[in-house]
Amino acid sequence: MRQEGIFLKSNSWPKTVAKKWLNLKGGSDEFHSDYDTKAFLQRSLKSCSDDGPSAVVPEALSEEWLMGTSNEIERPGLDHLVPPVSPDLDLRMFVGTWNVGGKTPQGDLNINDWLKTKTPADIYVLGFQEIVPLNAGNVLGQEDYSPAAKWLSLIRHSLNGDSIDQSLMTTDHNHQQSRISSFDSSLHHDDYFGDVLSLSSSEDDSPSPISSTQHKYCLAASKQMVGLFLCVWVREDLYHHITSLKVSCVGTGIMGYLGNKGSISISMTMQQKTFCFVCTHLASGEKEGAETRRNMDVVEILKRTRFSHSGRSPRRPFTSYNILDHDKIIWLGDLNYRLASICGDTFEQLERNDWQALLEKDQLRLEQNAGRVFQGWEEGEIYFGPTYKYITNSDIYAYQTSSPKQKRRTPAWCDRILWKGEGLKQECYFRSESRFSDHRPVYSVFTVTTSNQ
Numbered sequence: 244m245r246q247e248g249i250f251l252k253s254n255s256w257p258k259t260v261a262k263k264w265l266n267l268k269g270g271s272d273e274f275h276s277d278y279d280t281k282a283f284l285q286r287s288l289k290s291c292s293d294d295g296p297s298a299v300v301p302e303a304l305s306e307e308w309l310m311g312t313s314n315e316i317e318r319p320g321l322d323h324l325v326p327p328v329s330p331d332l333d334l335r336m337f338v339g340t341w342n343v344g345g346k347t348p349q350g351d352l353n354i355n356d357w358l359k360t361k362t363p364a365d366i367y368v369l370g371f372q373e374i375v376p377l378n379a380g381n382v383l384g385q386e387d388y389s390p391a392a393k394w395l396s397l398i399r400h401s402l403n404g405d406s407i408d409q410s411l412m413t414t415d416h417n418h419q420q421s422r423i424s425s426f427d428s429s430l431h432h433d434d435y436f437g438d439v440l441s442l443s444s445s446e447d448d449s450p451s452p453i454s455s456t457q458h459k460y461c462l463a464a465s466k467q468m469v470g471l472f473l474c475v476w477v478r479e480d481l482y483h484h485i486t487s488l489k490v491s492c493v494g495t496g497i498m499g500y501l502g503n504k505g506s507i508s509i510s511m512t513m514q515q516k517t518f519c520f521v522c523t524h525l526a527s528g529e530k531e532g533a534e535t536r537r538n539m540d541v542v543e544i545l546k547r548t549r550f551s552h553s554g555r556s557p558r559r560p561f562t563s564y565n566i567l568d569h570d571k572i573i574w575l576g577d578l579n580y581r582l583a584s585i586c587g588d589t590f591e592q593l594e595r596n597d598w599q600a601l602l603e604k605d606q607l608r609l610e611q612n613a614g615r616v617f618q619g620w621e622e623g624e625i626y627f628g629p630t631y632k633y634i635t636n637s638d639i640y641a642y643q644t645s646s647p648k649q650k651r652r653t654p655a656w657c658d659r660i661l662w663k664g665e666g667l668k669q670e671c672y673f674r675s676e677s678r679f680s681d682h683r684p685v686y687s688v689f690t691v692t693t694s695n696q
Contacts, residue, residue: 337360
């Protein structure tokens with residue numbers, strides 16, 4: 244049985260908090276991948292430079308040594324030998340986004356309703372928001388990787404039929420409280436400010452799989468930043484055609500830098516075409532002018548996301564590139580755009596399921612049409628209802644509730660998928676009906692042409 248997981252680090256809370264406050268780099272360009280354990284000649288070789296000798300790597304050595312100091316998985320001397328994908332091959336790519344409301348999944352959660360399509364895809368790009376609650380302990384402290392491990396196990400089971408690791412699914416009800424308590428106590432530690440100053444130097448009833456015989460899928464890359472989580476899965480026979488995997492994280496939350504809001508971007512190359520997947524959680528709120536903050540988040544993400552070239556050779560100067568430098572770009576996530584001009588007829592249109600009339604008030608479309616955000620980006624037609632906000636475990640929108648414990652929110656299409664670049668054709672754009680959180684998951688399937696024509 245495969246263990247999903249979990250590279251928990253032992254950094255102290257004070258150092259972690261200070262790194263986030265001071266926006267110091269701390270592994271933001273590292274990521275998890277099946278390449279870590281299977282590819283690259285079964286962990287046997289690592290080139291010391293682009294043209295240098297190779298060294299034998301003992302199996303016991305850490306994955307971090309294999310990765311070196313680069314945020315890029317390469318196979319020196321091998322990548323150029325990988326036969327190209329057929330130039331006439333069109334690939335199917337599934338893109339899904341889901342704000343799971345800080346809830347941790349259990350082993351009986353069926354995600355096939357979200358992932359299953361008539362024809363399995365070749366690539367699955369899955370983005371999550373709020374995989375952990377956005378409380379002080381999670382935002383300012385160490386990353387909690389345990390929910391991500393559970394989601395990976397569920398996805399792997401759904402795609403491949405692998406057994407779900409039930410040990411990962413055991414819920415520790417005191418887990419979040421213990422994290423918050425340790426965070427609070429660390430703030431009062433006598434050595435806290437000394438640490439800050441030192442930083443600068445330093446199975447049985449589980450659902451059936453989507454495809455049990457045709458294809459197996461590998462995790463190309465996954466990355467978490469607080470509640471954001473992005474993972475890319477590829478068909479096993481395409482696995483070795485994926486090169487130059489890199490990640491970049493941008494926090495736009497508290498103080499404009501913390502990761503309660505922001506983006507995770509994964510860059511990769513296939514058939515000499517560059518792909519970029521951008522999973523985002525933008526500024527929330529229904530108040531007037533909140534859409535401007537969301538627009539600014541997009542601007543910051545586009546400006547601050549950078550992918551660096553390897554730079555292993557002294558003859559190769561350090562260079563970097565951004566999101567818009569890619570050939571094909573997918574932007575997914577909880578963009579948080581709401582309905583503008585809320586008035587009496589809004590609720591009447593909701594009662595009539597008059598989605599087209601409501602979409603005329605959609606902030607994202609209004610802002611895009613006005614040229615204030617996502618100029619040149621495309622989005623498919625929307626024929627499904629607003630994806631937020633539901634009362635959990637129900638089909639009732641939160642504006643219909645009279646419970647004082649439930650926040651009343653005007654329903655909106657917060658969860659979106661956009662794209663930019665040639666060779667991307669959207670085949671469908673739907674939502675799923677899981678009641679797991681107060682958001683409905685959204686997905687789209689694309690045909691991807693990798694030829695030069």
